[in-house]
Amino acid sequence: MAAGAAAGAWVLVLSLWGAAVGGRNITARIGKPLVLNCRGAPKKPPQQLEWKLNTGRTEAWKVLSPQGGSWDSVARVLPNGSLLLPAVGIQDEGTFQCRATSRNGKETRSAYQVRVYQIPGKPEIVDPASELMAGVPSKVGTCVSEGGYPAGTLNWHSDGKPLIPDGNGVSVQEETRRHPETGLFTLQSELTVTPAWGGAPHPTFSCSFSPGLPRHRALHTAPIQLRVWEPVPPEVQVMVQPEGGKVVLGGTMTLTCETPTQSSLQIHWIKDGTPLHLPPSPVLLLHEVQREDQGTYSCIATHPSHGPQESPAVHVIVEAEEGPIAGSVEGQELGTVALVLGILGGLGIAALLIGAIKWRRQRRGREERKAPENQEEEEECAELNQPEEPEAAESSAARP
Ligand SMILES: *[C@@H]1O[C@H](CO)[C@@H](O)[C@H](O)[C@H]1NC(C)=O
Numbered sequence: 001m002a003a004g005a006a007a008g009a010w011v012l013v014l015s016l017w018g019a020a021v022g023g024r025n026i027t028a029r030i031g032k033p034l035v036l037n038c039r040g041a042p043k044k045p046p047q048q049l050e051w052k053l054n055t056g057r058t059e060a061w062k063v064l065s066p067q068g069g070s071w072d073s074v075a076r077v078l079p080n081g082s083l084l085l086p087a088v089g090i091q092d093e094g095t096f097q098c099r100a101t102s103r104n105g106k107e108t109r110s111a112y113q114v115r116v117y118q119i120p121g122k123p124e125i126v127d128p129a130s131e132l133m134a135g136v137p138s139k140v141g142t143c144v145s146e147g148g149y150p151a152g153t154l155n156w157h158s159d160g161k162p163l164i165p166d167g168n169g170v171s172v173q174e175e176t177r178r179h180p181e182t183g184l185f186t187l188q189s190e191l192t193v194t195p196a197w198g199g200a201p202h203p204t205f206s207c208s209f210s211p212g213l214p215r216h217r218a219l220h221t222a223p224i225q226l227r228v229w230e231p232v233p234p235e236v237q238v239m240v241q242p243e244g245g246k247v248v249l250g251g252t253m254t255l256t257c258e259t260p261t262q263s264s265l266q267i268h269w270i271k272d273g274t275p276l277h278l279p280p281s282p283v284l285l286l287h288e289v290q291r292e293d294q295g296t297y298s299c300i301a302t303h304p305s306h307g308p309q310e311s312p313a314v315h316v317i318v319e320a321e322e323g324p325i326a327g328s329v330e331g332q333e334l335g336t337v338a339l340v341l342g343i344l345g346g347l348g349i350a351a352l353l354i355g356a357i358k359w360r361r362q363r364r365g366r367e368e369r370k371a372p373e374n375q376e377e378e379e380e381c382a383e384l385n386q387p388e389e390p391e392a393a394e395s396s397a398a399r400p
């Protein structure tokens, strides 16, 4: 009984000492052997030494002596006093302490904090995208790291620079799973980016695994290169019916806002620079057009990813029913042309008449000399010919 109480007190003292000392940090790879040296111990038996450990396998402190015992498969004290763990596992993480007394009676203590690690497989980007759309949140891919311990972290890089998730242009969805038997971690990180307009056209993305232990190297995936599409902003324009934008007073005019992508667009209308308070619609109907309806019209198409786009303005002209001023201007011009043509025609006829009269007089002179008896017939012919002459004159005048 007294011995048990003494041992309990000894354990308490040791645990306090262990907590206070802390000791050297040792990292050991899972599955590999680990040797911890007991400082101050004689190289060969007989030795006065004791190993104590508090790990995932022990319920409290476990004491190991050079004589060995049932823990041979997990840990055993070597002839030179060192402690050997033939194959460390996650459960061997914990505190190891040795207390040795040299031949001349000097006591030395050693303490270790053992942590284990496993290097995961090279991280990979699965389901990588091939193209991204500027201004549109798009999934780049999922980075996967399998079989690591401790969990560590996954980080994304673009064109060599770290991508910090800001929830705005860059977002990351992470998942950590642990293998039920091995206790090793599988990390997943899905990256979604919204490429900026006018950004790099061929950005590269890579992912790296950072171990959760100091002085351990990060592992990098092979980079993937993506193409960023910049969709041409849709051309927005207003079509008017009737064409030309002229409508008579009291008539009907239809304005249609034309966009390449009709879906998911909100169309608003603007008249003379002021928004019209109408429900959004791609068609604006003007019934019984009034003078006040005259003006410039444009439409604004609001696209969820491109923002609003305004069409060029079209002019709507309201005309009185009798005929527009523009029409009378045209009439006047036509009248002038007709007048000029008429004068030219008249001059042509006059010239021809003069010519015909001269020709007839010359001919009559010759006929008189030749056959005076046929005079009446000749005059008839001349008279019949006369009405044909203005026709010829007209056709020549019409040709410019
Ligand atoms: C051991 O690691 C702990 C954290 O895990 C740290 O606070 C301590 O300073 C380390 N000790 C040595 C000796 O490096």
Ligand SMILES: *[C@@H]1O[C@H](CO)[C@@H](O)[C@H](O)[C@H]1NC(C)=O
Pocket (backbone or CB within 6 Å): 035, 037, 038, 078, 080, 081, 082
């Ligand atoms: C004790 O022996 C082991 C295995 O033979 C060796 O790795 C270790 O370094 C030795 N320890 C000392 C303090 O020499």
